[in-house]
Amino acid sequence: MAEKQSLVVVGNGMVGHRLIENLVEAGGLNQFDITVFGEEPQAAYDRVHLSEYFTGSSVDDLSLVSEGFYDKTGLNLILGDQVTAIDADQKTVQSESGLTVAYDRLVLATGSYPFVPPVTGHDRENTFVYRTLDDLDAIRATAAGCKTGTVVGGGLLGLEAAKALKDLGLQTHVVEFAPRLMAVQVDDDGGALLRRKIEELGVQIHTSKNTRQIVDGDNAFHQMQFADGESLDTDLILFSAGIRPRDNLARESGLEVGERGGIVINDDCRTSRKDIFAIGECALWEGKIFGLVAPGYQMAKVVAGQLTGSSESRFKGADMSTKLKLMGVDVASIGDAHGATKGAISYRFSDEEQQSYKKLVVSANKKKLLGAVLVGDASDYGNLLQMTLNSIRPPKNPAELILPASSGQTEGQGIAALPETAQICSCFDVTKGDLSSAISAGCQDIASLKSETKAGTGCGGCSALVKQVLDHQLTELGVEVKKDLCEHFAHSRQELYHLIRVEKLTTFKEVIASHGQGRGCDICKPTVGSILASCWNDFILKDDHAPLQDTNDYFLANMQKDGTYSVVPRVPGGEITPERLIVIGEIAKDFNLYTKITGGQRIDLFGARVDQLPLIWQRMVDAGMETGHAYGKSLRTVKSCVGSNWCRYGVQDSTSMAIAIEHRYRGVRSPHKFKMAVSGCTRECAEAKSKDVGVIATESGWNLYLGGNGGMKPRHADLFATGLSDDELVRYIDRFLMFYIRTADRLQRTSVWLENLEGGLEYLREVIANDSLGICAELEDEMTHLVSSYQCEWKNTLSDDEKLKRFNHFINSDQKDPAVVFVNEREQIRPARPDEKSEQKIAVQQL
């Protein structure tokens, strides 16, 4: 085997890291020893979502590096050290810390730096740029003592930065040199609507302002003085007026750079030196710098292919269309948004009621879509982008594409008309053809399609389009997506829920008589039992309902492998008095139960026979405890930390909130079990982001996270809302849970449900926070009914002599099940293994 070459990569930003991922995937570690320099102390993180750092995301959340990634043999990541010189003749690089590393191949991924206009006073104290986590830490530290903050620059990054200042609680201003916001991407009318919407959020916009100098303020730390004679007092200034390529290193080592900056590269992404490549925002291709992440990713892919010889692909330029959400406002820009092409015709549609603006630009002969601007409602983005990129002929009257009435029809045509080569996901370069083959190979729901192809897992902008491709392809394949629950019901769980609620059906007999066939089975019975409980909340062991329950629900305990049960009393928020702890201990001792602390801050007692269950419950109930519903498809626990009562860092009383929430949702039956947690600060000791519902305290209220999961397929919960009051928090959780109960499939956890929800988190937010379906009042009423009709199922059973008769192993004997045999291990019982049982039998027989 040939000796490995040395590859040095300068820069560990998003693009630099993607290159390493691509190289590893293509087997590059067999050919190269790779040294990566990153000047920041952290490995690559998601700069696109930087502003989330102020709304609860931690460094770990933003990290792009999967655990252990850089531990691979042949990969050497050096952080906190900057490459200061390249000797292109000797083929070495030198770092600030004094390292000299020889290379056979070198890749520059040095990125860009924020442009700071050279006005007098630009370097005063309390002025910042917005690019790195360190910048954000510095901004946060200073903002604590400030009232007002101003962003210089009303472009894409500037508005992101303004959101960050707003999140920090500052009165926020945006100062823009051009006469409108996002001057590059949108036109006057779109800019005006964007401005109106952002001003409604309490951010003041100042356009056509040329800052002349920054001096001491009268009422604030700074005063910005503008060319038109006006001025603005502000405590903090953040420059976000565009980016410049970081090409110093290349320039000083004699590589060709552009007149206005940027390392010149060819279609192979090679610089003027054959063995040196440049990718991302530092690179200049055909006179253009690409300030978006997707083109950078494409360059990374090209270079990985070149280096490993695995692909011959070339960089062919990139589409600079963008779609993003700025301070909650959808903004999108496609192609020639300004109609600069000769003879271009444009159409505009403005809806003042919905506050949306759409503009379409087509060629003079109306046969080609050239560009578009969307503000307020960017749902047409995917469709219009694909039509533009793939030269799909617009309808005779192109305006139909942006008029509301016809949008539904054109969507489908759009997908069918797309060529297989059409790129659907630009973050991961996934084409329609890639999606089609994955679908044909069996990925027939959104979640599996996303995990197989990675489409829609980057910026998420293409999610709606991916879903359309899926639907279209399934129809093409003639796949009828069968959602039948089982052979007894030709309905999905969602449909059954609806039928049961609307027709007010209260028993399984009624449900199967009017909507099913046969006698039912172990699939549909528990499902219908759960839906009936979610709707009407009858006691689940009522004679009509008892035969529907799985053995766990039937015996209100969890069956273990030997046929015995485990018992878990509720310990709300994990808080328990010493007295109750002693009672639990005494019960465990008296019944000789194996005792274990659970992951949800409770205590599980194992090895109880059915005849012991009521005796155990009675003692728990007498001590003021109740069932913990560990057996049900229902709320398990609300885990919490001690919060502000005890903890030095806690900012809110997480324990009280956890107890309140646990009391509210205990016993509510749902499509699957669900878990919650409340953390008292962003250190997140309760691990709330791994729960279906996670709540994290901040100084300004509760942050709510939804759809998390641990277990087999871990998923971090998505940040749903920030800064909520107690009441708002409970209202959102009420709505979320009821909406999940209404619409989820059988045994579908909230994580998978959310992944498959058309429109995803945004849609959920529309429904729950903005009441777009007009059902929030209903959802809250339904939850109120469940909360007010709660009953402890143990207590209920104990008070019913008829039901207690079921708690015997034999109908015709008081004997116990002789096959239940325990042996001791670490001073507690455990079920005997088969070999141990036969030994015992022999021992008994010999006696």
Added chain:
Amino acid sequence: MTNTHWNHVAHLDQLLPDLGGCVLVNDHQIALFHLAGKVFALDNYDPFSCANVISRGLTGDLNGRLVVASPVYKQHFDLESGQCLEDENIRLNVYPVSVIDDQVYVCSTVLATEVA
């Protein structure tokens, strides 16, 4: 030792419709199910989990066959024949049942043969 007579095991009221119950006959555990107007008797021992739990399974029908699902690993057993639907090599013993004046009797013939 063989005991082939009919054993009285329960009153019909003790078997709730669609639910199971377990009775002891000559030291053997037998699961009873009361559904579709009949009473069925089969081994309470689940050969998959090696636990005596069949009587706690959910009942129903699959493709026209009356079945019980093991509460542990969910295999289905035909109530008439004891045949496991998921594994053709597994079959539970079934026992003749007679209901006279709402009293349930189980015949241990099959059981006796198997044991002998």
